[in-house]
Amino acid sequence: MTTVRRVRDLARAGLPRSVGERLPAAPPQEVTELLHDKRFQAAVATWAHENDVEEPAAWDEVTGYLHEMAADHDDRTSQGWARLGDWFLRAYDVLVDEDQMQRLRKVDRRHSLALAFSHRSYLDGMVIPNVLMARRFSPTYTFGGANLNLPVIGTVAKRTGMIFIRRSTQEIPVYRLALRSYIRQMVTNRRNLAWSIEGGRTRTGKLRPPVHGILKYLTDTVQGDGEGDDAPDVQVVPVSVVYDQLHEVSLMTEEARGASKTPEDWRWLVRFARLQRRRLGRAYLTVGEPFSLRERMDELAAEGLTGHQAVERVALDISHRLNRATPVTVTAIVSLALLGADRALTVDEVLDTVEPLAAYIDARHWPVAGAADLRDRSTIRRALSELARSGVLTAYDQGTEPVWKIGDDQHLVAAFYRNTVIHILVERAIGELALLTVSELEPGAELPDGGELQVGWEEAKRMRDLLKFEFFFPSRAEFEDDLRTELHLLVGDDVGELTPVRARELLVTARPHLAHLVLRPFLDAYLVVADRLAEHGDGHVDEADLLADSLAVGQQWALQRRVASAESISLELFRTALALARHKGLLAEGEGVGSAREAFAAELRDSVRRVNVIGEIAGEPVQVVAPPVPSSSPRRETV
Known part of the structure; x- marks a missing residue:
């Protein structure tokens, strides 16, 4: 049987007997309840009045959006969908911690679950529902991009709890009103909801920065929109899915080198299905520690954090818990x-x-x-x-x-x-650079009040700020606690004093050395962007042109061994470097910005140098040729 027929037949397995038969006219329960909800009716009427729209027209639009996103659970369709999921997952054995599942089932009996999952593959949307369904959890409704709402199979997916939502809704605020109200009604009805906290698949293997849309609507729901204590609560559950290998990684890395993303359509789906024919090992689903969203919001409010700040902190909490739940493969x-x-x-x-x-x-x-x-x-x-x-x-x-x-x-x-495990190594790597900074202090150097140890702390904080768009760091206080833990592992006891000689001894005897293994690819990529940015002086910078120039020059540096590895030549890493430069105000033109750009490049050159020193201490052969400090504008040569 061909892949096309297999996908089609499994998709149709959950449809009514006649493929052409229309779905039942009755909308899902949540839509019916919303349309009769007085608070929702008032919200639509208010929106229509504020936007000078006739109320019947507003109702037509919002009702259309509700039907577009609404999903339901049908037993027969869900069973067929599970078989389709098992077929797509035929490249893997799925491993689950059954003790974690048993504990989570107890939470499921009492609460609505908000399952925030990491997103490394399109297969995630099949792994999670299949695992939960096989263990008789309450039905789970999963949010997915509207780009995946393909003919036939999208219809089936909606009847298994798949909620297709649009990604760009800035120009259609009434859509956001419909989605927010729909999520509130789902939580009120004790539905389990699942969504990717990253918003889309990672292109590098590590977690992407969290998006706040669905989480914002969930926080509005548990806080009752000002309605008091009758608002429902949810238990937020971080869910990590990681794979030994993935067939689709090669496509994502092509995009990192500048290739265009393949649009999701039936041809894409068939190609994706064919890729799964070859076995690739195991997929691992693990669960982090659940927490009450309402209680967490109350704690943050007590700290003075509300609104967007509170949502942002919760998103970071979820990301930290996801990282801690992700196993080492x-x-x-x-x-x-x-x-x-x-x-x-x-x-x-x-x-x-x-x-x-x-x-x-x-x-x-x-x-x-x-x-x-x-x-x-x-x-x-x-x-x-x-x-x-x-x-x-x-x-x-x-x-x-x-x-x-x-x-x-x-x-x-x-x-x-x-990169699926790099989060567990970052703080140790930064600790090594802090020790190196202390070890390089000149005799008689002027020291801050805290002496040599304070120099190390300041260096660690500088690296934390340099890499904050790349990794999820805890608060500054927690970060210092984690660094003390790392130093304790290195030294064997608490560090009260730290001299340059002692710091060097610790570095030489440390095992393992991680800074060159963990940080160098990112710092090399940042240096490429900083170098090209410095060439603009005080002038205007076109971001697209800067990225293209970084790709071209980065490839040259890789060939010349001016960067340690070709993995640093990646649009994903260059974009993060660009975000850091933007945060530092280095993308705006004006007098004096050229000097700041040069200082940024110099900072990164020194960071790369010190990472290379760690590599030498670790016994790594010296292979990297340091990029020269530019003295004039580059000359383009034609070959």
């Missing part, structure tokens, strides 16, 4: 080792890199996917073989023993897998 650790070396390694050399990482992961009590033993030789070798089979690695076995390296043009793919 063997694929990620092997990718980390090979990306850091950027040369062929034997199994023993990979194990030598992984062993101190495994010890560190144990010390920090981070979960490992499938309870895998990261020190086990056969486990590491199997991961190497699977990555070679999928083309991420190349293997050479004609010598005395097999060796593996990152394949040509596969650095971004390997980086995607590494």
Whole structure:
């Protein structure tokens, strides 16, 4: 049976007997209740009056939007959809922590669940409903982009709880009114809701910055829009889904190099389905600690945070919990080792890199996917073989023993897998740079009141600010606590005093060294953008042109080994660097901004230098040629 027929037949399995038969005219329960809700009627009437729209016309528009987004749960259709999901997931064995599921079922019996999930694949929307349905959770309604509302299959999906919503609604405020009211009614009816806190799939493997739309409507609901204490509450549940490997990563990395995104249509769906024919290991679903959204909003209000600030803090809370729930995969650790070396390694050399990482992961009590033993030789070798089979690695076995390296043009793919765990290593990497800064202090250097230790703290905070658009850092107080934990692991006791000599000793004896493995790709990418930005002096900057120039020059630097790895040449990383520059006011033209741009580039050059020093301390061969400090505008040559 062809893939096209298989997708079509499984999609139709949940439709009425005649494919052409119209769906029942009766709208879902929530729509009916909303249309008769006096508060909703008053809200529509107010909107019509404020926008000088005839009330019947406003009702026609809002009713159309409600029917467009409304979803329902039909048992027969849901069973057919689950079979379709199982077929799409045939490349994986899905592993679930059953103890977590049992605890969550108890919460499900008493509360409406708001499942905020990480989004690494289109398959997430099948993994989560199938896992919950198989364990007899209350029906879950999942928000998805309207771009996925394809003919036939979109109709089926709506009858399994899929709520298709538009992404751009700035110009249609009445749509936002309809969506907000619909979500309120769903929570009032104790429905479970699921949505991606990132808004869309990650292109780098790590969490993207959270979007606030659905979360804002949920917070409005639990706070009652000023209606008092009768408002319903929800339990927010972070849900992490991570995969050993993904077929679609190569397409995402092509976009990171400048390719256009493939539009979602039936041809795209068939191609996506065909990709799943080849086995790729396991998918892991894990659950973070649930929390009451109303209680959290009350806590923030007591701290003086309300409105957008409170929603933003809750979104960050969810992202932190998602990261903490995400397990370490063997694929990620092997990718980390090979990306850091950027040369062929034997199994023993990979194990030598992984062993101190495994010890560190144990010390920090981070979960490992499938309870895998990261020190086990056969486990590491199997991961190497699977990555070679999928083309991420190349293997050479004609010598005395097999060796593996990152394949040509596969650095971004390997980086995607590494980045699924990079959040657990960032603070340790920053701690190493803080120690290096102290170790480089000159004798007799002027020190702040806190002495050498304060110099280290200030450096750590500077790196935190430099990378704050890339990673989710805790509050400054929590960040300092985490750094103290890292220093405690390094030293074995609390650090009261820190001299340059002691800092150097700690760095030399530390295991593992992580700054060059974790931070260098991001700092290299930032330096490319900062270098091209500095070339504009005080002048105007066109962001699209700057990104294109960064891609071109970045590729040159990669060929010249002025950046450590080709993974740094990525539009996704360049865009984050651009966001940081915008935040610093470096994209606005004007007198003096050129000097600030030069200072930004100089700061990044020094950060890259120090990361490379950590690499040298770790015993890494010196391979990187430092980018020169520009003395004049670049000359374009024609070949």
